[in-house]
Amino acid sequence: MKKITAYITTIFLTFCFAACVEEDEFNNSPTGNFDALWSIIDQRYCFFEHGRQQFGLDWNEVYHKYRPMTEQEISERELFDLMGDMLRELRDGHVNLTSEYGTTFYWDWKLNYPINFSDSIQRNYLGHDFGMNSGIKYSTLMPDSIAYTYLGSFESGFSNGNLTALLMGLKHCKGLIIDIRNNGGGQLTAAEDLASHFTKEKIHCGYIQHKTGTGHNDFSSPEPLYLEPGQGAIWLRPIVVLTNRGVFSSANYFVMLMRELPHVTILGDKTGGGAGLPFNSTLPNGWGVRFSACPILDKNGVITEFGIEPDTLVHITSDDWNNGRDTMIESARGIIKSFYDKKSEEN
Amino acid sequence: MKKNSLPKFILLVIAIVVAVASQAQSLHADSINPYRVVVRSSQHGISLLNNLDTYLSGYNHTGTGYTFTHETLRKAHFGSYDFKYQTLLHATLGYTNLHDNNQYSLMAGRRWSGYHPFRVNDRLELLAGAQVLLSGGALYVPTNGNNLVSLKMHLAVAGTAMAIYHLPLARNHCTLRYQIDIPLAGLLFSPEFGQSYYEIFGLEDYGGTLCFSHPVNTPSWRHTLSADIPIGNSTIRVSYVADLYQTKVNNLRTHLYNHSFSVGFVRTIYKVKHNDPLNAYNPF
Numbered sequence: 001m002k003k004i005t006a007y008i009t010t011i012f013l014t015f016c017f018a019a020c021v022e023e024d025e026f027n028n029s030p031t032g033n034f035d036a037l038w039s040i041i042d043q044r045y046c047f048f049e050h051g052r053q054q055f056g057l058d059w060n061e062v063y064h065k066y067r068p069m070t071e072q073e074i075s076e077r078e079l080f081d082l083m084g085d086m087l088r089e090l091r092d093g094h095v096n097l098t099s100e101y102g103t104t105f106y107w108d109w110k111l112n113y114p115i116n117f118s119d120s121i122q123r124n125y126l127g128h129d130f131g132m133n134s135g136i137k138y139s140t141l142m143p144d145s146i147a148y149t150y151l152g153s154f155e156s157g158f159s160n161g162n163l164t165a166l167l168m169g170l171k172h173c174k175g176l177i178i179d180i181r182n183n184g185g186g187q188l189t190a191a192e193d194l195a196s197h198f199t200k201e202k203i204h205c206g207y208i209q210h211k212t213g214t215g216h217n218d219f220s221s222p223e224p225l226y227l228e229p230g231q232g233a234i235w236l237r238p239i240v241v242l243t244n245r246g247v248f249s250s251a252n253y254f255v256m257l258m259r260e261l262p263h264v265t266i267l268g269d270k271t272g273g274g275a276g277l278p279f280n281s282t283l284p285n286g287w288g289v290r291f292s293a294c295p296i297l298d299k300n301g302v303i304t305e306f307g308i309e310p311d312t313l314v315h316i317t318s319d320d321w322n323n324g325r326d327t328m329i330e331s332a333r334g335i336i337k338s339f340y341d342k343k344s345e346e347n
Numbered sequence: 348m349k350k351n352s353l354p355k356f357i358l359l360v361i362a363i364v365v366a367v368a369s370q371a372q373s374l375h376a377d378s379i380n381p382y383r384v385v386v387r388s389s390q391h392g393i394s395l396l397n398n399l400d401t402y403l404s405g406y407n408h409t410g411t412g413y414t415f416t417h418e419t420l421r422k423a424h425f426g427s428y429d430f431k432y433q434t435l436l437h438a439t440l441g442y443t444n445l446h447d448n449n450q451y452s453l454m455a456g457r458r459w460s461g462y463h464p465f466r467v468n469d470r471l472e473l474l475a476g477a478q479v480l481l482s483g484g485a486l487y488v489p490t491n492g493n494n495l496v497s498l499k500m501h502l503a504v505a506g507t508a509m510a511i512y513h514l515p516l517a518r519n520h521c522t523l524r525y526q527i528d529i530p531l532a533g534l535l536f537s538p539e540f541g542q543s544y545y546e547i548f549g550l551e552d553y554g555g556t557l558c559f560s561h562p563v564n565t566p567s568w569r570h571t572l573s574a575d576i577p578i579g580n581s582t583i584r585v586s587y588v589a590d591l592y593q594t595k596v597n598n599l600r601t602h603l604y605n606h607s608f609s610v611g612f613v614r615t616i617y618k619v620k621h622n623d624p625l626n627a628y629n630p631f
Contacts, residue, residue: 021566021593021602023405040405044541100447188545208550211541213598220539223552277543280491282404286446288490293541 028284030079034070036283037083037097038063041090043214046276046295050303051090059216062089077101080287092292092305093248094278099287109245109272109306116244116269116316117181121326122150131169134162140173141329146336147173148329151194154186154250158193164232167197175238175336177329178258185249185274195257196230198239198264203227205260207297208277222297227257238339239264240332243310249274255308256298265335266310268328273307383618385421388584392416392609396441398450399602402497402538403488408450412441414607416588423461431462431474437590439605454484454499454592454603458528460507470513478505478528482592483536493543497601501592503533503560522575530567535560540598558596567592575613582613 026036042059051057066086070079080097084104087095097104125148130139135156138149147170170176207222241258243266252271258264276292283289297303312335316327394412399405416437423432438455462476483500509526535558538547546552558564573586590605 021399021595021600023399023401023600025406036405046541189549208546210539210543210546212539212555214540218540220542220554223546223550225550277545278492279494279541279543280403280488282406282445282448284406286448288448290492293493294543294546 026284030070030074031067033079033283033285033287034067034083034086037289038067038086040281040283040289041087041095041291042216044211044279044281044293045090045095045291046209046211046219046293047090047092047303047305048216050295050305051092054306055091057090062086080104087289092276093272093274094276094290094292096290097287098290099285109248109274113245113269114315115246116328117246118316118321118326121316121321121324122179124324125326125329126150133166133169134158136166138166138170140170141177141333144333144337145173146333147176148179149177150179152180152183154183154188154190154194154254157187157190160193160197160230160232163194163197163230167233167235171233173237174340175240176235177240177242177332177336179242179329180247180251180254181242181244181268181328182246183248183251183254184246185251185253188250188253188277191250191254191257192227193230195227195254195261197233198235198258199227199261200229200234200236202229203260204299205257206299207301208294209297210294219295222301225296227260236263238336240335241266242328242332243268243271243308245269245272245307247271252304252308253296256296256304259308259311260299265312265332266308267312267332267335268310268314270307270309270313271304273305275304383421385419385616385618386613387419387616388417388611388613390414390416390418390584390586390609390611392586392607394439394441394605394607396439396443396452396606397602397604398441398443398452398486399600400486400497401600402494403450403486403491404445404448406445408443408445408448410441410443410450412439412452412605412607414439414588414605414609416586416607416609416611429464430476431464433460433462434458435460437588439590439607441605448488448490451487451489452484452603454482454605456480456482458505460528462507462509472511474509474511476507478507479503480505480528480530480533493545496544497538498536498544499601499603500536501530501533501560501565503530503535503565505530516577519577521577524571524573524575526569526571526573528569529562530560530565531562533560533565534558535565535594535596537594537596537599537601555597560594560596564595565593567594582615583610584613585610 026032069082080099080101084097088106093106093109126139130137136149136151141148205227206225208225209219209222212218212220252274255271259266275296277294278290279293280290295303314328314331320327392414394414396410396412398408418435420433423430435458441452443450458478458480460476460478462474465473481502486497488495505528507528512523514521514523536556537558539555568591570589573584575582575584586609588607592603594601
């Protein structure tokens, strides 16, 4: 019996000494939820150093600015608004707080700048009989025989078959305008898939990093990003990509890829940025937080979080706006025409 | 030992253990013992889950799940050495949440164990041995963006022990069993702290995703308490399993606590080679 007792004791001791893997948890109170949100961002957000350089971001100062307000009596709704205000200090469109009260956003990356796009004016170019394939609207601008395509989102992916059919349908055109104005992003891989149909060589386009620890500067070594040729049709004639400040996230990444191609011109306004791959996490009260976690850098190692400058800066003029004319599309037509003019002169 | 040679060494050890186990099976087929009694049990049960995965969320998600377990236990030989051989398959489909944040999980494992028996008396038998375990699965949070899934994969050599007690019950007996499995060394898949699966699988940057696991960074246990109760001509197995899987790697913390209560039938299969039932051997 003594032996049995010894065996059972051993088994129980094994249970008792079992080390538990836990995470420091904050309590579900206004201060607890505030501290949890601040800590998640403090440990996992990836653009602190970039924010410090660009506009003097100091996350500890932000804590001391907002934390005292949570120590007073505060309603859930007020707490949600307060935490939304705190997150806006990061000036990052990828940072949101989500709850039953809605989602907080930072919109200044777009709203502080000219809109440079009108779907009413766009109708004058697309016409009424435009085609649509994989979310891409397309038509042919005459008499120049230039293809105009519009893509408002990268939320849906593309198949090689669809893109090949689209490009083969436009093979009679001399050049291609890819209008991604107001494209707020979507899937990174969709941007890569589309761009892959415009190169026949593997091209180094940038880098991606990720955080390896909780420190603000704990990053992995940059992993190169390459654009590889897609399967099916490859378009190598002149391309103009139209951009405005509404081009964000995956669309910003698409511009980063396309600007490395020799036959592509980026035209319009600076893009809106959003160069961090967002992750999500949770607060003790169940509210969700989204934040930039993995920085994407261009080929020169520059973070494009605050946008990419176009090769040719063009805004829609007031006159053109009033006359239903899109200055950017007209400039793009001019660039493609001048390419062929130069070519014919050389010949 | 060089850091990068350690995974190869572990794989070699696992390969040897698996080879010995398979050799044991083939030797058994040629052995002079004409009978093999295999005890098989399939069980279905409910699980109480408590999941923490800081890659997805820093908070415990609790909920329930469905568990399936299939076990075989039999006597085996390696030359003249007798031992007991157990295979175990377990899988749990779970649903957990924190307020309105839902997580779905599917975890499965396969274990191959060899035991050296120590008979204490007529009723109590103790067994100790080694185990190769392969477990894996995924946690899925539909509302997350680029970190919506946390994949799990663990290949390890574990220490395992078992105590079997035959409790007299009317004209028959009830078999009580306790088993503990503790992973000792192996290989573990984990993304780095803020690494996306796009980077791992899309760009094939596997970097530090394959980690050496040991009891300090993977303090995990699987405790099994079961009772085989004879009812009429059948035997019913009722069991409680505390599967406590924990990892602390790449600055990420995970615990998957699965307390499952299962019930199922036990089948004792006599594999007869010759008509000599006296040589039948019951692994219990």
